[in-house]
Amino acid sequence: MSSKLKNRLREIRMASNSMTQQELAALVGVSRQTIISIESGRYSPSLELAIKLSEALDYDLRQLFWLDQERKQ
Amino acid sequence: MNKNQREAIVELIAQPISVGVFFSLMWGEFSKPVSDYEFVWPVLWAIAASFIASILATIAFAVIFPNLLENSVKDERDRRIHSLGKDYTMGFYVLGCVLALIFAMLEMDYYWIALAVFISAALASFARSLVKLLMYRFGIFS
Numbered sequence: 001m002s003s004k005l006k007n008r009l010r011e012i013r014m015a016s017n018s019m020t021q022q023e024l025a026a027l028v029g030v031s032r033q034t035i036i037s038i039e040s041g042r043y044s045p046s047l048e049l050a051i052k053l054s055e056a057l058d059y060d061l062r063q064l065f066w067l068d069q070e071r072k073q
Numbered sequence: 074m075n076k077n078q079r080e081a082i083v084e085l086i087a088q089p090i091s092v093g094v095f096f097s098l099m100w101g102e103f104s105k106p107v108s109d110y111e112f113v114w115p116v117l118w119a120i121a122a123s124f125i126a127s128i129l130a131t132i133a134f135a136v137i138f139p140n141l142l143e144n145s146v147k148d149e150r151d152r153r154i155h156s157l158g159k160d161y162t163m164g165f166y167v168l169g170c171v172l173a174l175i176f177a178m179l180e181m182d183y184y185w186i187a188l189a190v191f192i193s194a195a196l197a198s199f200a201r202s203l204v205k206l207l208m209y210r211f212g213i214f215s
Contacts, residue, residue, distance in 0.1 A: 029148065030148035030149065031075055031151070034149075034150040034151075037150060042211065042212030042213070043150055043213060044213075045149070048149075
C-alpha cells in the first residue's frame with residue numbers, strides 16, 4: 001500500500017483573508033517556491049513545517065494535511 | 074528561482090567546460106604512447122577552468138537577470154533537494170574510486186587512474202546539478 005500526502009493549503013490560504021503565498025512563506029520561514037510546491041503536491045513538508053503552516057493558518061493539522069492511501073493491486 | 078537553483082545551473086555549465094578544457098589540452102598528447110602523456114597540467118587547468126566558468130556564469134546571471142533571484146532563503150526543501158542530489162549521484166564517485174583502484178591493481182598508467190577520478194568527479198557534479206534542477210522543477214524523487 002502506498003500513500004501520498006495531500007493538502008488543502010491553497011483553499012485554506014485563500015479563505016484566510018486571501019493571504020498571499022509570499023505572506024504565508026514569510027510567516028513560516030520558507031521560500032515562496034516551497035509554498036507553491038506544497039500546494040501543487042510536488043513537495044511533502046516535514047512535520048515541523050506542517051505544524052507551522054497549520055498554526056499560521058489557524059487550521060487543524062489533520063484537516064489541512066492527510067494521507068491519500070492507494071492500495072496496490 | 075533561488076540561489077540554490079542558480080548554483081546548480083552554474084555547475085551544469087561549468088562542468089562540461091572543465092571537461093572540454095581538459096580534452097582540448099590533451100589533444101596533442103594522444104599521438105604519444107599513454108605512458109608519455111603529460112596530463113597533470115591539463116587536469117589542473119581543467120579544475121581552474123571550472124572555477125573561472127562558475128565565477129563568470131554567476132556574474133553573467135547577476136548582470137543579465139538582476140531580478141532573477143527571488144530570495145536567498147535556504148529552507149527545508151532546498152536542504153532536502155541538496156542532500157538527495159548528493160545521495161543520488163554518489164554512485165559516480167564510488168565508480169571512479171573503484172575504477173581507479175582496479176587500474177592501480179592492474180598497474181595501469183597513471184593517466185588512466187587520473188582520468189577515472191577526474192571524469193567521475195566531473196560526471197558526479199554534472200549529474201548532481203541536473204538531478205537537483207529536475208527535483209526543483211518536477212518535485213522530489215522518492
